[in-house]
Amino acid sequence: MKKEVIKQELEEVRQRYGGVLKSEAVVEYAKNPETALHSQFTWDDSEAAHNYRLWQARMLIRVVVKEAPKEEVEPMRVYVSMLEDRYGQPGGGYRSMEEVLTDKDLREQLMEQATKEFERWREKYEHLNELAEVFVAMDKVKSKRKKREKAVV
Numbered sequence: 001m002k003k004e005v006i007k008q009e010l011e012e013v014r015q016r017y018g019g020v021l022k023s024e025a026v027v028e029y030a031k032n033p034e035t036a037l038h039s040q041f042t043w044d045d046s047e048a049a050h051n052y053r054l055w056q057a058r059m060l061i062r063v064v065v066k067e068a069p070k071e072e073v074e075p076m077r078v079y080v081s082m083l084e085d086r087y088g089q090p091g092g093g094y095r096s097m098e099e100v101l102t103d104k105d106l107r108e109q110l111m112e113q114a115t116k117e118f119e120r121w122r123e124k125y126e127h128l129n130e131l132a133e134v135f136v137a138m139d140k141v142k143s144k145r146k147k148r149e150k151a152v153v
Contacts, residue, residue: 005036061094082106083113115142 013029014021030037042048064078079094086092100106118138125131 002036006040009035009037066097080110082109084109111145115145 009029010021010026013025017025026037027041029035030041032038042051058081061079062077062081065075066078077097080097080100081092081094082100085095095106100110115138122135122138126135
């Protein structure tokens with residue numbers, strides 16, 4: 001029920017602003033405690049500021065890239081957020097990408113995470129026929145993984 005009301009309120013805001021839903025307009029609308037959107041925001045400025053700094057730290061961690069020593073190797077992220085760490089412990093955390101890639105179990109977890117993220121991405125963009133080749137390629141990767149899993153069992 002509340003989800004539907006939030007959806008309706010977002011649509012109302014979008015219509016008010018010429019068909020474009022802007023975050024600034026959503027926050028302004030949500031300032032009214034009578035709206036369903038109001039409860040979706042942190043209104044205590046100290047808490048909100050702390051949460052914003054945490055978000056900034058996450059963004060900083062995400063953009064750290066290790067330059068590859070050899071020209072033929074692409075630079076890669078230094079840290080990766082694993083689902084296990086995000087949901088398995090308070091505050092989450094990041095692991096060294098190199099360590100994840102060299103540990104069989106962690107690498108498998110990362111591959112599973114990447115596959116799930118791709119499926120969400122696919123749902124978002126499946127209506128774009130221009131991406132059909134990407135979907136086919138990922139289906140091949142998933143098929144190979146399933147065959148490998150069956151061979152191990």
